[in-house]
Amino acid sequence: MLVFLACSKKDSVTPEFQEGNLAPLSVEFDNIAGERTLTFDNTGSPYKNAAGEAFTVSRLQYFISNIKVTTSTGNTYTVNQDSSYFLIRGDDKATRFAKVKVPEGDYTSLTFTLGVDSLRSTMPIDKRTGVLDPAAGGSHDGNGMYWGWNSGYIFFKFEGNSAVISDDVKGDPTGKKQFKYHIGFFGGYHAPTLNNIKVIDVDLRTAGIAKVRKDRQSNIHLFVDIMKVFNGKNTFKIAERPNVMFDDFTAKIAANFPEMFRHDHTEN
């Protein structure tokens, strides 16, 4: 008895994995730009991508969904789908945490989806509440993340400005030098079409496993590097692709997404 009490105080003891024994876990999506923190519209000190193009950021929003964790012994837990959709908004720090409940345990791996899975993307209107409400955020030209005419969600919305953008129809005819990357496409209702949903796996062993316990808040702190949008495996120039929404090039950009996520540390 004495031994048991003494041991239960120590961090090192891993609780038995029980699906009903839920405790809080958060995943923090800390947006950065290369070696710098992310600030909006910082025209005084713009960022620079690998192609040497200077740019500023005016909007960054993306969906995180379907969070799953795995312990070192191979137990996995998938968060109830109805509680597993988060809209991370760069302009609202309060939205940077995806807060879920998972069984007490020591987790070595985290899996989530960047985007909205195809099942949810085809669900009846009643199931589209909260961040998935098509009315949320207003227009798709603004903060809205729902496309009406080609029904589906924008998974990743990234907008900003760069002097390299031309003023003609190939650039921004309004003269605002604005770039817009609205990446969606979930694979289609019937015939399979473009699918830009990305499942991201994060190994937590190097930067710190998540020790989830009822009496504390374990927080997996991720860096989300928007520079990888340009500098990932499919490098591209803003000047050549200032607007990407409804074409095949969305797949090239989406392929860069997994590189954006980097595990920095875990607060236990």
Place this chain on the structure above:
Amino acid sequence: MAMNKKHWIVMCFLGLFILACKKDNPVKEGIEKFLGFQKPVNFPDPVYDFANNPVTKEGFELGRALFYEPRLSRNNTITCGSCHIQSSAFTQHGHDVSHGIDDRLGTRNSPSIMNLAWNKAFMWGGGVYDLDLQPITPITTHEEMDENLENVLNKIRALPKYTAMFKSAFGTEEVTTARFMKALSQFMLMCVSSNSKYDKVMRKETGAAFTAHEQAGYVLFKDKCASCHAEPLFTDGSFRNNGLGVSPINDKGLYAATLMETDKYKFKVPSLRNLQFTAPYMHDGRFLSLSGVLEHYNSEVQATPNLDPVLHQNGKLGITLSNDQKAILTAFLNTLNDTDFINNKMLSEQ
């Protein structure tokens, strides 16, 4: 004609009898009762999931009010009914492409709101596969209502007329996206056109019969047209390239939604019901008359990418139609007009 005393006495007794029975007369209540969605006997089962949104009198009436509500548009000028006019079978007669807010013009011809319970896909170019999500498109489109859903819901929430109607329809005054969409769907689902001469003939209703001309047209129709314009809805709901010359704006139809090469220039096969009221025709309203359409199939079909194989058989483009054949085909197509539908007061702005 004067009635004699005997008749009057009988009439009075009858009157008493009727009065006595009135309270629980099932026939009278049946007439007053809202019947909800009813599948015409000559139609297949609908594809819409009614279990998730049963049509009620209150829901339908709310949907109708919203359909004719200008607050759905940015500057409160355009209603759904602006481009979907009942007397034109819920199309915008006389406009090749829809004419929306600030006199802006769209790129497509306003399609009919008709028999949508049997529709698997919406829009000329697809992209929307659930009626409950369809209204977001015209509301948010720059050339149509140019508004966003959040604003619309806020405008609706501010009106006691609507909060009361939401309460009657859904139990509380709460105005949600789902309720708003479901109410609009309830109205649109009730826009059923099934009382054309064709329907009456098919249902073998008393006195309904095709003329010899119409009958000959029907036989020809089944041979030449029915593979795409399948009875009784007169569309198979598919997307096909019917050989129209590529438009100046190079509208690629279904491709824009799917980005699949095999979908380029495919548009939704429209129903042929109510053609008398729905000119002009095609996705961009390029044909002003039915004879223009028939001549297209006879001699103007072009071998653009993904042309439907039905329109390119044995090395010949299109569907050969003599003048006599066009005449009987037209006679048959005219039996698909449904004046009950375009005059149904229940579907009109109240």
